[in-house]
Amino acid sequence: MKRVFENLKVAFKSLTSNKLRAFLTMLGIIIGVGSVVAVMSVGAGATASITQNLQSMGTNVITISPGRSEPRGEGGAMRRFGSENTEQIDQGELYLDDAKVLQAKATLLNEVAPVLYGRNSTISYMSWNGQVSVTGTTQDFLAVEGYKMAEGNFITESDVSNLSNVAVIGNTIAENYFGKIDPIGEVIKINGKNFVVVGLLQTVGTAGFGASPDSSIYVPITTAQNKLYGSDTVDNIVAKLKDENQLDASIEEVKSILRIQHRLLPGKNNNFSVSSPTQFLATATSVTQILSITLGSIAGISLLVGGIGIMNIMFVSVTERTREIGIRKSLGAKNRDILIQFLTESIILSLLGGLLGIGLAFLISFVLKSFSSLNSLITATPIILALSFSTAIGLIFGIFPAMRAARLSPIESLRYE
């Protein structure tokens, strides 16, 4: 223990005697560690925000999409992304009846809601006009997505069966169009048709992908199909699982019910697909991981260059201090003592560089956070990784110069001018 302390003292003494050189030598490691940790933190930040977004979509919700070569609708596109891409899917459509059958027969599902995703529609209230995403759905949608009402009611079963001209609006819409006026009971025009506002959603924030529910308007799906878009299909059917641990079984159940409903003979491909945010989460996480590993390794090259810089300086230092090595040996230093002395120096250089590099990474991450939308999350993993890596670099690149120093003959090094 005393030996270790002695070594550290000696190493610090020689490093502080040439501070500028020590700093410049460390700079390679500082930049290397800084960029590796920063890149990995940005990667981790991206993963974290994707995870957060997907979890707000609900991990217990599955989405059934029609078999289409090109998914339609904003939300639909993203939700389709998560489906197993190994499965061959034929062209097909989903109808309101599919949702009804699922609701009636599926034992593993709670609420099932068909959705006609919002095409941008023109809405106007008094003299204000704007383009807004109008989504058609049923009374169960609220429960599936887990949204809450701030005021009034959501679409009811009778609204759906009666094709009522009622609308539920998101919080942002309320603020933008109604300001301080209570929107409940007000009449808005959607594509020129009158709708009565019956409910106001609580603020949701961002939820997954596609239009935020805060800036959406919800109408009964039958109304949307018949009065707004003239369509008899639906874009998606969303359903809530009874038990999120039974994801796979639930998906299988949905598939078998829909195959019967769609009269698909055995051997024919499904003409619909079932996906869950969990699947998408896995895909997205692996994408960001590959990205941060790739960028991290590029940054790692600068760490390697920094290590070579340390080796270079240590070789110079050994030559410069040949006489010192001779003196120390004449006073009883063994080869091992000299080896440890120089190794300690290079490890201190690289470790200190690593610590400063982590400081730099925090700085970069702070700057990124304040001046861009990039989210950066510094976790323990890259820090531990960077520190152990830089220590290893000090060890690996320090060992050759240190061995050269240790092997010097005391007689010749005492004579060295």
Add this chain to the structure above:
Amino acid sequence: MNEKVINIKNVSKIYKIDKFNVNALNGINLEISEGEFVAIMGPSGSGKSTLMNIIGCLDTPTKGNYTLDSQDVSKLNDNRLAEIRNKKVGFVFQTFNLLSRYNAIDNIELPLIYSKGRLPKPRREMIMDAIKAVGLKGREKHRPSQMSGGERQRVAIARALINSPAIILADEPTGNLDTRTGEEIMAILQELNIQGRTILLVTHELDIARHTNRILYLRDGIITSEEKIREPISAKDSLKNMPTLEERISKIEGNDDNEKSI
């Protein structure tokens, strides 16, 4: 005082340079008793340095036996030699060989850093004892660059003393110093010898060598002759007759004043 600190029997050193054998030492026999003060003289190329390296355990002989402090050191490996150097040899070099980044205390402490086992006294005390022995009090925190040549050599002697070695090897210790400072260093060495230290001095100046009890003459790798000094020069005495530069200057200036007043 019959205990032999150094016992060298028929020691040869042969260097191989480009397939040619160069005999640096040709069967040296040498005994040095405890408490002796011995000088080795010889022209360059006589094998002085080689002999010093072997005695200082920086090198091992090709042939022959070398016993230091009743331990055969002629066939030890590097690590064991380092231990012997640390415990039994104190080096004083012509060029001082102090570490420039270290102050006096740190330089003197160096051999203790490499010492195995418990120290007889607390480190601090040992260092202070050595500083006192060479008369360096008040300069402990100075670095070599802030010291005069004489002060540097005192630090080096203190460093050589610190582990109470069996022998102090002084290789031209006065070579880089002016006459008076050199005499001061010799006074310190003589004082240490009186206290019982065994000292081996290498020099090419006869005046310096005559401060010792015995002079060995080395030529072509063998000791050709030996001379006992019945009355060694006392450095202390000669210093009394050797006014400092300042004293001389003030004396001359005093004369000037006298001349002016006339």
